[in-house]
Amino acid sequence: MEKSNNQPAISTGYSSWRELPHIPVSIPCKGSIGETGKWRTFRPVLDAEACIKCGICYLYCPDGVILYQDDAVPEIDYTYCKGCGICVTVCPKKALEMVQEQQ
Amino acid sequence: MKTEQEKEQTIIMSGNYAAAWGAKCSKVKVVSAYPITPQTTVVEKLSEFVDNKELDANYIRVESEHSVMAALVGSSMTGARSFSATSGQGLLYMTEMLHWVSSSRLPIVTTIASRGIAPPWNIWADYTDILSIRDCGWIIQFASTHQEIFDSILMAYKIAENSEINLPYFIVYGGFIQSHTSKPVRIPPQKLIDDFLPQPPKDGWGHINLDPDKPITHGNLVMPEQEYLDFRFLMQDAMIKSKETIKKTINGFNTKFGRNYNGLVEEYCCEDADVVVIAYGALAEQNKIAVDQMRAKGCKAGSLKLRYIRPFPTEELLELFNGKVEVIGVVDRGTAFGNPTGGPISTEVMSLLFRAKRKVKALPCIWGIGGRNVTVDDQVGLYEKLLRIKNKNEYPTDETCQHGTVWMGLKIGV
Incomplete structure (x- = not known):
């Protein structure tokens, strides 16, 4: 099927309503809503020695901020992690814990 | 699909069947439905049309009116002409999604066989259902004859799909006395209807087009200092501008089909x-x-x-x-x-x-x-x-x- 040229306009930084499209849409990209790590009051901290690299935290993270490749200890992107704590709850080895920010 | 009718025919039908025929002749591509009195025979008739291969549409049965409208949000975002019908409590249950439709500027058409709101239960004509959601950004037209119900659906898609307008559209008539009594309705030749109401562009509405190869995010959080207020103004602006489009469309329809409808x-x-x-x-x-x-x-x-x-x-x-x-x-x-x-x-x-x-x-x-x-x-x-x-x-x-x-x-x- 032929692809469309009729693509929606992207909403950003309009100075007049006259320029606006009917509705705002955005191209999905990393951090499109800003640095959501600033929302956090507790952060998940991983004990690399207890981690068995199973990847369950990566699967459950609702924001896709746990970076994981086979055979490597996962890394948490604190710029965007909101501190929901789901990874801590699902970790089978209790290798993650929530630590209050500023500690 | 079965062959289309070439000549005008007059069929004696109920107001609800006139609504179903209107959707059929508009060649809607998606119908989503949940039964509710006194609307039910609209979507029953449409299911029959689809089953008999008289209408080439996806028919989506869901568990509630809220889901009906949610399904149509998805289908309309792909550019598919989408239709449903509801009444009374069903319309109220749909309310949250009605705002999703209008604020997404989706040209969905829905017919309402109006009825009293419970409690106490009442299923007879009373427009409190539609009137209580009158400010949700849908165009609202009353149809006071069976012929007008049928004709209005053809005009409704033409108005709603106009890229200057892109607002959803309700056609409202009273439960039972209109929905369940029978009158002759003139169904024009399909060719004439197709000339008046061509299929929408294959690549979707100008402002939104769901395409898995070109992902977009819609409905994201918009901060107070961003354009939320301005998008709301655009909806009011489109409503006011729709008056001219409505009048032009009615005039065009009157000329093409030999009718005599007035404006607003x-x-x-x-x-x-x-x-x-x-x-x-x-x-x-x-x-x-x-x-x-x-x-x-x-x-x-x-x-x-x-x-x-x-x-x-x-x-x-x-x-x-x-x-x-x-x-x-x-x-x-x-x-x-x-x-x-x-x-x-x-x-x-x-x-x-x-x-x-x-x-x-x-x-x-x-x-x-x-x-x-x-x-x-x-x-x-x-x-x-x-x-x-x-x-x-x-x-x-x-x-x-x-x-x-x-x-x-x-x-x-x-």
Whole structure:
């Protein structure tokens, strides 16, 4: 099927309503809503020695901020992690814990 | 698909079947449905059309009216012409998604067979269902004949899909007396309908087009200093601009199909009238008979039917008020508890009196609630009340007039 040229306009930084499209849409990209790590009051901290690299935290993270490749200890992107704590709850080895920010 | 009809045919059908035929002849691509009285036979007939291969559409059965409209949000975002029908409680249950549709500017058309709201249960004509969601950004048109239900659906898609407008569209008629009685409906040749209403562009609406190869995010959080306010203004702007599109579309339809529909309002004997009743729906159609009876008695009576309430026919009403009329009766078949008149549309119509260049007196009225019968005699009675105001400045003092509004047929004892 032929692809469309009729693509929606992207909403950003309009100075007049006259320029606006009917509705705002955005191209999905990393951090499109800003640095959501600033929302956090507790952060998940991983004990690399207890981690068995199973990847369950990566699967459950609702924001896709746990970076994981086979055979490597996962890394948490604190710029965007909101501190929901789901990874801590699902970790089978209790290798993650929530630590209050500023500690 | 089965062969399309080449010649105009006249079929005797119910108001609900007229709605189903309207959707079929508009070649809708997606129907989502949940049954509710008195609408159910609309979506039953559509399911039959799909099953018989008379309509090439996806028919999505879901578990609630909320999901009906959610399904259509998805289908319409791909550019598919989408349809449903509902009534009463079902419409109320749909309410949250109605805003998703209008604020996404999706040209979905839905017919409403209006009924009273429970409790106590009531399934008869009463427009409180549609009136209670009147401000959610959908165009709202009343259809007062079976033919008008069918024809309006063809016009509705044409108006809603106009890229300047892109607003969803309700066509409203009363439960049972319109939905379940049968009348002849003229179905034009499909070729003529296709000329009037071509299929929408394959690449979707200009402002949104779901395409898995080109992902977009829609409905994201918009901060106060960003354009939320401005997008809301655009919806009001589109509503106001739709008035011209509506009138042009009706004119085009009248020419092509030999009909005689009016614009946002339909006036009957209003030109020289000094008392005019303003109403909507099928009872406004019946009210013309009361006008004839008043005219036979030598009274200059007129009747104005509101065909649309969103967008509101502001200019047409001001033209009436700036003319010769002295007293208006403004009638609601629906309630708005605690507002100035108890009826939502009478309050809106009367708010325009303040913009008129001359003094016009007004009497708000509520009739036909929960399917309560309103006879021509009742309607003549309202004109007589208006004449007493005109001739003697006497407003009604009997007990059916409460808090300044006539509640026609209110039980007041013997």
